[in-house]
């Protein structure tokens with residue numbers, strides 16, 4: 001396959017390098033200096049330090065050139081920017097008039113419109129375009145080192161679901177297929193917010209019991225919101241829901257978890273995001289997730305607590321407020 005990965009941050013660089021084990025892959029990034037340094041050294045010194053990228057990977061900073069080289073129906077474009085840039089990149093793809101299929105890796109909801117990624121893509125590229133979401137528990141650093149990883153490609157387009165999944169799959173990267181795009185996207189978006197909560201919990205040293213309770217009640221939030229939006233329960237309890245939540249809430253490589261740890265230590269959100277050097281989607285879309293839930297009359301107390309802390313409520317007070325909620329049945333609330 002002829003693949004272009006659009007966005008040269010941590011995840012775009014790692015996945016491009018991994019896919020280069022089996023395909024012709026070009027990595028596009030908007031920063032000319034970084035792209036030319038990567039072409040010479042095969043290291044992304046800004047976003048993915050420490051791992052040499054695949055020697056067959058090609059690098060380019062000219063968007064039009066990449067579009068011209070990936071214009072056929074057999075080609076694949078993989079958007080690897082933060083969610084906030086998804087609409088803009090799709091608009092550039094639409095202008096290029098390519099027949100290529102489009103996948104996206106970003107996890108979140110659009111802050112201004114509360115749209116999920118597939119809704120943004122459909123608005124810009126049309127509802128019949130061959131597109132899909134690629135998501136799952138995947139720390140970039142591990143994928144770049146060819147450590148085993150399992151993802152899900154969710155699409156309503158039969159060709160993507162069958163042929164592309166077979167082809168993208170390789171010895172280090174197992175890819176499952178699904179048609180539940182909403183379920184895959186809700187899990188990926190909410191787990192980032194819940195990972196901030198887990199970071200706060202661990203940063204305040206509330207203990208392992210508290211963390212297990214938080215993750216479990218976080219899953220309940222994911223189920224409630226997912227079901228209200230039409231997701232399948234099996235998807236939410238699979239790789240892109242519970243699987244990604246376990247990884248992000250407990251894995252030390254998570255940027256969202258790091259945001260929670262730093263909030264618990266008393267740092268300001270502004271200082272945390274300035275120091276991170278990467279996007280933490282949970283901090284960007286927590287309020288939008290809450291607004292989306294309210295639109296559907298779904299109660300998300302942990303998400304609400306994260307929003308309050310992001311707005312300046314001391315983390316200890318947010319925890320107290322969560323614990324002091326009225327006693328309730330576990331099953332009914334799910």
Ligand SMILES: NC(=O)c1ccc[n+]([C@@H]2O[C@H](COP(=O)([O-])OP(=O)(O)OC[C@H]3O[C@@H](n4cnc5c(N)ncnc54)[C@H](O)[C@@H]3O)[C@@H](O)[C@H]2O)c1
Pocket residue numbers: 007008009010011012029030047080081082083085088089105106107108138139140141277278279281
């Ligand atoms: N890092 C991971 O392990 C990982 C894994 C799975 C999914 N994701 C998701 O993938 C998305 C990207 O994450 P990341 O880790 O690569 O982020 P990152 O912060 O490491 O890099 C973001 C990249 O996007 C580029 N970018 C930002 N706005 C752009 C625009 N308008 N046009 C072109 N490029 C633009 C930046 O220059 C940078 O290269 C996020 O939604 C994240 O949740 C990340």
Ligand SMILES: O=P(O)(O)OC[C@H](O)CO
Pocket residue numbers: 107136137138139140192195244247248253254255256257279280281
């Ligand atoms: O580092 P995070 O918290 O953005 O998480 C990265 C991936 O989404 C994990 O699957």
